[in-house]
Amino acid sequence: MTIPELLRRHRLVPVVVLDDAASAEPLADALATGGLPIAEVTFRTPVAAEAIARMAAHGGVTVGAGTVTTPEQVDVAVGAGARFVVSPGFSAAVVRRCQEHGVTALPGAVTATEVIAALDAGVDTLKFFPAGTSGGAAAVAALSAPFGQVSFVPTGGIDAVTAADYLALPSVLAVGGSWMVPRAALAAGEFEKVTRLVRESVEAVAR
Numbered sequence: 087m088t089i090p091e092l093l094r095r096h097r098l099v100p101v102v103v104l105d106d107a108a109s110a111e112p113l114a115d116a117l118a119t120g121g122l123p124i125a126e127v128t129f130r131t132p133v134a135a136e137a138i139a140r141m142a143a144h145g146g147v148t149v150g151a152g153t154v155t156t157p158e159q160v161d162v163a164v165g166a167g168a169r170f171v172v173s174p175g176f177s178a179a180v181v182r183r184c185q186e187h188g189v190t191a192l193p194g195a196v197t198a199t200e201v202i203a204a205l206d207a208g209v210d211t212l213k214f215f216p217a218g219t220s221g222g223a224a225a226v227a228a229l230s231a232p233f234g235q236v237s238f239v240p241t242g243g244i245d246a247v248t249a250a251d252y253l254a255l256p257s258v259l260a261v262g263g264s265w266m267v268p269r270a271a272l273a274a275g276e277f278e279k280v281t282r283l284v285r286e287s288v289e290a291v292a293r
C-alpha cells in the first residue's frame with residue numbers, strides 16, 4: 087500500500103515528540119492496539135533517528151519522519167527506516183532527496199504559490215501546516231478549488247473534534263496532530279492513556 091493510500095485508510099497521523107528512545111516500542115504497541123498503526127516521529131529531539139529505527143524494527147507500525155528541513159535529515163531518517171518524510175514547509179532540496187531515496191515526501195504548503203512550487207517538484211500530497219492558524223478547513227477548501235489534483239494532510243492546532251471539519255473535505259486524505267500522543271504522557275510512560283486517546287480519536291473520525 088502506498089503512503090497516500092495508508093493515509094486515506096487511517097485518516098489520522100499521530101505527530102510524535104519522543105524524549106526517550108526506549109519509548110519507541112511501547113508507543114508502537116500503543117498505536118497498534120489503539121487501531122492506528124502509523125506515526126510521524128519528529129526531528130525535534132536528539133533521539134528521533136533511534137526512535138524511528140526502533141519503531142520500524144518493531145514492525146507493527148508504518149513510521150515516517152517529521153519536522154525534516156534539510157536533505158541531510160532525509161538521509162538520516164531514511165537510513166533509520168522512515169517510509170515518508172514530512173516537512174513543515176516546502177524545500178525543493180528536501181523533496182529531491184526524498185525522490186532520490188524513493189520515499190514519499192509530504193512538504194508543507196498553505197499558499198497557492200507554495201502549492202505550485204510543490205507541484206513543480208513533482209509532489210501532489212501536501213501537509214497543510216499550521217492548519218488552525220492558516221484559515222482552517224475553509225482555507226483548505228478554497229485552496230482545493232484551483233488545485234483539484236492536490237491532496238492535503240492538515241496538521242497543527244487540530245484535535246479529535248475539529249478533525250471532522252477537515253476530513254469532510256474530499257481533498258483531505260488525513261489529518262495530523264499531537265493531541266493523541268501528548269509529549270508529557272509519552273515522557274511519563276503513560277502508554278495506556280495513549281492507547282485510549284488513539285482509540286477515541288479513531289472512533290471519532292469513523293463516525
Ligand code: 3PG
Pocket residue numbers: 101128152153174215241242243244262263264265
Ligand atoms: C506538527 O509538526 O505537525 C505539529 O507540531 C503538530 O501540531 P499540533 O501539536 O498542534 O497537533
